[in-house]
Ligand SMILES: [Zn+2]
């Protein structure tokens with residue numbers, strides 16, 4: 001249980017906490033995949049509407065931007081505007097939980113806690129609509145398709161920050177393994193850039209018993225795979241972080257036939273663009289030259305996915321201050337390492353200054369079901385106890401920023 005803090009605008013077990021729990025459970029029961037969040041979007045819109053909160057719908061298909069103005073705005077001085085963002089989409093994972101609010105949509109599940117993110121942002125919107133003693137404007141951004149669809153990118157491309165100008169934008173993700181009641185705030189890198197690797201090695205196939213007549217793409221590929229793993233260890237500073245994971249090999253169909261081609265697919269993760277460029281150049285060189293030495297031909301295709309999520313230090317500091325106010329100094333970790341996972345809030349952070357923080361979802365052995373289960377697990381569940389803490393953090397951030 002998250003202990004009560006005097007700094008929390010929404011206390012545990014309050015009416016608004018209970019409402020957030022019921023919204024979260026409804027969303028959990030109705031998980032929808034990228035750009036198909038129609039029921040979820042309608043549900044969120046109905047809650048906003050019932051509290052008379054202004055909203056705009058349709059960005060990136062199912063996205064919603066709700067707006068609350070401060071009571072202290074004047075024509076001469078409307079203060080500044082900030083954006084708070086939650087994601088709404090679920091994953092194509094069959095849920096194995098048996099509790100009453102388990103998924104009613106076969107093969108789909110809120111296994112990343114976006115149901116909780118939406119419920120916390122809704123709670124903050126409802127509270128701030130009723131307690132708008134601030135100067136400025138808050139835009140509550142409910143975005144679709146975080147899980148691979150780049151809904152954040154599309155919202156930005158469709159004019160999110162032109163239509164709803166913000167001086168800063170903030171995001172929050174629950175983090176299993178971090179205790180309920182705690183936060184983690186990174187000064188700079190939080191999540192990695194995610195690029196897709198596709199390698200093709202063209203040899204010369206034929207009878208597997210006559211290697212002298214062939215160019216073996218499998219043996220060539222084996223050498224390429226080993227050589228590529230030298231890049232992170234030998235071409236980057238030991239203090240920098242990057243990952244090359246080659247995860248799919250496709251070639252051949254018979255034990256006695258050498259195929260013409262081997263395809264290798266994988267993922268490349270890094271934090272800073274200059275490191276990414278250096279890695280890609282080395283990959284290109286290793287693939288081309290290793291293949292040439294073996295008499296084969298190699299090609300590399302890299303497709304950029306999500307950029308790295310890099311906080312602006314000044315805004316990270318503001319997030320940490322608000323988090324401390326709703327919890328305690330000891331409950332806000334400033335030195336957790338970032339993760340090589342990806343996050344499309346990066347597109348918003350590349351378009352507008354801001355920061356992205358983690359809120360602890362629970363700390364018990366990772367094999368156990370529920371809130372301590374890692375994200376994207378069939379037994380994961382968002383922790384309802386942290387709803388008031390997360391929503392109170394949003395409220396505190398607004399109260400600190402819009403004065
Ligand atoms: Zn996820």
Ligand SMILES: [Zn+2]
Pocket residue numbers: 112113114146173
């Ligand atoms: Zn997520």
